[in-house]
Amino acid sequence: MSAGDATPQTLDEKVNAAHIRVPARGNRKLEKLIDAVNADVELKAWWHAAAVNAERLEMSDHSWVHIQIVTNIGLRLARLLFRRGVVPSVVKDHGLTERDAEVVIAAAALFHCVGMSIHRADHEQFSLFLTADKLPKLLAGIYEDPTKAIICSEASHAIISHRSRGAPFTIEGSIVRVADALDMAKGRSRADKLLPNIHSVSSYAIESVEIKPGEEKAVRIEIDMSNSAGIYQVDEGLGTKLRGTPLAEHVEVIARIDAEHEARILNVFKI
Template sequence: MTDDATPQSLSEKVSAAHIRVPARGNRKLDRLIAAVNGDVQIKAWWHAAAINAERLGMSDHSWVHIQIVTNIGLRLARLLFRRGVVPSVVTDYGLTERDAEVVIAAAALFHCIGMSIHRQDHEQFSLFLTADKLPKMLEPIYDEPTRSIIVAEASHAIISHRSKGAPFTIEGSILRVADALDMAKGRSRVPFEQLLPNIHSLSSYAIESVKISPGREKAVRVEIEMNNSAGIYQVDEGLGTKLRGTPLAEHLEVVARIDAEHEQRLVPVFRL
């Protein structure tokens, strides 16, 4: 038997990545997820991205972040589609909502692999790697020209998650917002506890939970629970910046709350 304290090999660490999402009968989505879970190269890119994030003292960019963003993206999509928001691939190409789910999932699965190369311009590096890998993965799932349309739409979503990405599709907007919604404090634990606190780590650590549910006046309601008012920065500058100006903005309502009586003191003293 292997001692639990025995360090994992590189191969074991990479192989541990396994994405789980509710396909809900979407066979194309199911096949994409299965293909990704069987691809060691993609898992290696995720692992390298996580290592680079650790080197830079950044929030988590491991396969766990990938799984969270993929699931948030699909959750947003299904709530939006249920309320009559039409995906761009349906409007512009006559495809289906299930094809839109594949676009969103593909974009989520590949959006951060460029971090395996460098943080700066990682979205563009993600495009290079996606262009080489995704078409091959989709060959058993889609014929041409649909395959190239799915790749193009997923690539638009990937590049649109950068700081000034300005997505102009529903799917691109969903990926951009889903990435921003992975904000709960578990993601920021390493930079908060190991580095000097700053507004980014403080605001991230102040986010307790994020709940996504059907809205009343709008299609989706996002409720954010904070333990400290520093979290407002994460909500406004993080999520707000990613949401404003996108086709999704009119369909989401965001409510952030804090129990003032139990507000936590995150740092005793802050010095410049």
């Protein structure tokens, strides 16, 4: 919904407000998946329930807005990486295509935190539980087995790998893990008040995140911070998600602090 639209009031209105948009760039399989997702009221209801539980716990946003952002970031990362010769795991190991890798990444991003609709604790495993039933149905008519089973398995690996100690060993899983961490910019809380926790304070310090082609590495992530509180989000959030993954050698992170009111402990933080 645009900022000028009235805030939906009923449950049906809130659920139906969710509408995912991604740049498919001619990927018909991805387009069909997104169309199926946008037509699925049950999945959108899970996103709504996840958002409500996040609000109950005074956490950052876990609504469909977060889902859309993570999906778009994942596809942006994937296309920059593939353009520089990084081979997706489904291509290397299953003989599929880069377009299929985009479907895996999008599917995992769309489902990565639906388990929050059940509980925060172990929500990644609950996400797998819900995905196992729903994703094959959404992919019906797009893929046939055994390819459909492979897409579901690889997406499920990416989903479980976004948890704290997920240790992804695929390119696609690593992309989703990092994409989730990159929804960190100011306003991730997307609320009127600053929540009283380090995650909210740190996120509020992140002014902008830009993902661009790198020079020495395939991807360069530039982060502007208004104060040094943002370092927690960059290092503990993004850094923890990036280190030790197959993406670590392909991504550089530069975080700059522009804070005239602070004592200058450091101006630039790199991963």
